[in-house]
Amino acid sequence: MRSFLSAIDGHSRAVALSVLTLAALGGYTAVALSAPVRLEQEGRATRGALQARLGWALRDVRVLVDGRDVTARVRRGEGRLRLAGARLGDGRHDVRISADSALPFGGRVERGWSFRVDTTAPRAGTSAATRTVRAARISVSGRTEPGATVRAAGPDGQRARAVTGRDGRYRLPFRVREGANVVRLMISDDAGNTIRAVRRIVRDTRAPRLTLATLDGSLDTSEPTVRGRVRGDKGAVALVSVDGRPATAKPVQVRDGSLSARLTPLHEGEHRLVVRVRDRAGNEDRVARTLIVDSTERLGTATVGLGARGADASELLTLLRRHGGLRGGGRQRIGSAAIQAVKRFQRRKGLAADGLVGPDVRSALLGRLPALVDIDLSAYTLTLKRGGTPTRSYPIAKGQPRYPTPTGALRVVDKQVDPVWTPPDSPWAAELDTIPAGPGNPLGTRWIGTSRTAIGIHGTYAEGSIGTAASHGCIRMRIADVEELFRQVRVGTPIRIHA
16 A cells, blocks of 8 residues: 655645546545645555545445544545545544445455655755855755755855755855855754745955054063954954963954953963964964063062063072072073073972972072061061062061061071060069960960060961051060061071161
């Protein structure tokens, strides 16, 4: 038995079921359905009109659709049985027709079959409606229903056709010309449902043109901003790298032909800047520059690397000659010999040998120089210096106006861990008792005694007093700060106190 398709109103799902009666004894072979259905008959799907051959001498005809008796709605005329207004949803349906033959020896005739209704158009399933490409040969690809037929018309009269496999994927090759191209798709499933789509492909082989603003000379900031102009930007993005590493958190969007990118912090010295501008088609322009960062003259305020120059570079070279094993290497610029000396020094100290002089290397180098404790009473700060270079600063509290902190040149004469506070020989402490080490001790956890009687540098649990004139002449520090300073000084370390 063969099965075929005809058309239906896809919105109402109303099916007109027709049986054509023909002068042939022995039943029927098909039923005509006015619906866009996908018929499955003996494992096959075909297209056309289902028709039944019925003998004229039939009576007591009965029609079942999905097991429901619809005989009362069947009309007979002009050799046909017609069932109008039946509503069938998408999916499988079963039809069964039975009748008695009025002819001698005719008996009762019964036939049944199944079909599948499919009124859903296939999806287009292609990539973006508009693509920008650089290549002349491209593919329009996508995914739709398995077994669908995809026809496409491209530029210059090109035609392509494909039938999808089990995964529903298709790929149609085309050649595109410079500029705008249009590909029109028509996708039909095996029930005859069709969808149309348009894909626009823009071929662009012209690269954008990048011009960077002047970056000559030394830069006085470690986070410079790169600016430039881009012609023919067409949605371009900028990829900025310094010394082979990305210098921005993400690609920078070019807006109205302007580029502005603030770089991540750079160390003192020379850097290789590369800016690449890429449009949507992948066309690219590239500009490279050498940057020289010289943002400070004080060693220790910024990381120093190859190409650094100025007073901080000169001081570093001096330290490397004294303690880092550098021989020669110039006097004003950090060259390759100095970088190699830094790497050797880093390896000796168990540090990462990257050739950059950051806080760890600087502290290790300066740690070999004599220390000086500099106390600025007006600024409420204590600064530890080595070789004249500040290495660490701390906030302090100083003496009250009635008990001012003495100024002048002093030195460390005593160091104690977890000191016991003993009342000094002073009227304000005459009635006070000794206080043992612990949270209630006014000296905190460390005492650094000076060459001035009863005057020292110590911790305090009353950290709210830091930054004020609160003591009886001593220098107060936060507990963590005084413990760090304690490790950096020794008996004999000079102290300079000034207003």
